[in-house]
Amino acid sequence: MFSLNSLALPLRNVMRNRRRTLVTLITLIVGEIALLIFGGYANAVVDGMQTGIVQQIGHLQLQRKNYFLLGTGSPVDYGIADYRQVMTEVERDPVLKPLVQVVTPLLQLQGIAGDFNRGVSRTVAGYGYVAGDQNRMREWNEYRFPIEPKKIALPEGQSDAVSLGIGVARTLRLCDALAVPNCPKGEPTARSSGGAAMPDDLGALSEAEAAGARPAADGKPRLDVLAATANGAPNVINARVAAAESLGVKEIDDSYMAMPLEMAQQLVYGRDRPQVTSVVLQLRSTADIDTARARLEALIKARGWDLEVLDYRTLFPAYDQTRALFASIFGFILLLIGTIVLFSVANTMSTVVMERTVEIGTLRSMGVRRGGIARQFLGEGLIIGALGTVLGCGLAVLCALAINSAGFTWTPPNSIEKIPLVVHMFNTPDLIVGSVVALLLLAAISSLLPAYRAARIPVVEALRHV
Amino acid sequence: MNRTNETRQPPVGQAEPRAGSSRPAVIVHGVHKAYRSGTLDTPVLRGVDLSIETDQLSVLSGPSGSGKTTLLNLIGCIDRPDRGDLTVLGQQVGRLNDDQLSDFRRDHIGFVFQNFNLLPVLTAYENVEYPLLLARVPADERKRRVKAALDQVGLAAQMRHYPAQLSGGQRQRVAIARAFVKAPALILADEPTANLDSENGAAIVALMRALQRQHNVAFVISSHDPQLKAHADRVYPIRDGRLLPPETAPVRAETAAPSLV
């Protein structure tokens, strides 16, 4: 019951001046909480961003070499002709099979959509999708965000239906028909300034193509979609507009148009062999991305395909930019908090050494070596550091749980859609372990000099100290 | 770890062993010590030669500022002389480095201070236990020895008290138990009664006298208190950093330790 191990003495000394210890602890606790909450928030934002990206473009895409850099405007030159064989091989591959959740083709095209009779049109970025695959991709939620998967507006199994971004729907004056939010009333309905003017002969072409098809039987509006074919001639398809949806980013909403893959292929390749611009792979877990990529690259080499593998970070550079931004803010906060912790602990420990100078002399006279004195004060600094960071961690976890269950939402920059505001602290141990180690290390470093000084005080002077 | 007592050297210098006792516990030879403050040198010890017998209660006696504490610090190996050398328990301490001196103190020297200098966060029991922990005495033996030491100073009942809960006299008793508990060969006490009233001071003196006899230890006390001299086996008067011719103790009482408390 009286045993005095090496921890007991520093621990009691730490508890000696409770008020001062508490002030130092609060610095550490608040610092730890700030680091963890901000870090957890940054994690959640980045995870949320990754979730959104992976739901839409998958983890990895196989594309023809340089399509990403040079060819996005010309699907004709960069089409993957044997995409079905590529997909089959990927789906059957023993390494990829357990990692991959969805393999789906994608044909991206540039086109013009319009109702040329009403005189409205605009350029669109067209996506030829397999709607069912896209809906399966949108179920991806590795980070367990409290949201239900949202199906894409493009209906499954309707070969003549397309869906629009809400911005496209607005410019095409389809607000009422598609129940688009935020539509200004009383705007001129014809020849909108933003729309692309349609040459008369093309208008005639589309008339011919869609003769008798308008108005649609189900009351849904119809549109003409125009794109350049492989031989350079324009091609027009008349499509039924099933719905408008928001992709969360206004720039995308202003140009987005989804259509069935077959429709896109018909637009671009006409009666030629249908191709795609990408084979999209969505993995079960982002952690497998390097394994999957390496395997794909090996496959490409073995088969001699003229393809390259691009990951979502390359395809969507804003992801890494956002990560870097948060990392630099986190670094700045760490620097601030680290400095405060450093000075706070150093100040406390210097005061402690001053106050206990006679005690140091007493211990030394009893035979404690210099190293023993240094260790004792270092130990006290570490105890304060450990208490502060552990308490800080505990409180931060409670805060995180509270925030995560409060159901807050927020609108990220460059976005128009509200998303849940959550804090991710546990997906990887990096944040908690890193911040605890950093603050502990700082507490140790700031105790070093006072501890060293304490050890070097001549015994006689220490004993004379008043 | 340097167990210096295993390599004790023969005493050097002018030891003058008294009849019946062995070699001196402490030999101080030609010791000078000055304190430097800025460019000013204040000589405090100016050539001290002395030899302190084992098994004796010796008193360094002199007025305030005469250099008693300075000399005691040198003997206690917590300070080094500017000139001259000291042999403590057969060890030429000038040859030891700081860690070796620390170990030497831990193993052989006990201190009692004017201001008691107990560790305030430790109970009386734990304060007495501390030197044994330092010396890595096993738990069972530690317990036995701490209890015995507290018994001897009459504080067994207060062993769980913290220093703040003890009177000055009680604190000094704990400090004395702490000095004795590791059974050192040499105990040094710097004005141990100066912060006590005369009654408590007298009790402490009697306690130290009794314990010295019981443990057969070399006990050196510095004091300007005349009543202490009466209990000493030998008195070393010191004035202005120099030793006066020795006064021998009036009578050495060879009786058993008086009952305490």
Ligand SMILES: Nc1ncnc2c1ncn2[C@@H]1O[C@H](COP(=O)(O)OP(=O)(O)O)[C@@H](O)[C@H]1O
């Ligand atoms: N560290 C020190 N620095 C400067 N002067 C000191 C120091 N220690 C002691 N002195 C001076 O040395 C003289 C002797 O001191 P000390 O040995 O403590 O005497 P005593 O214990 O007999 O009163 C005194 O004048 C004191 O002021």
Ligand SMILES: [Mg+2]
């Ligand atoms: Mg003195």
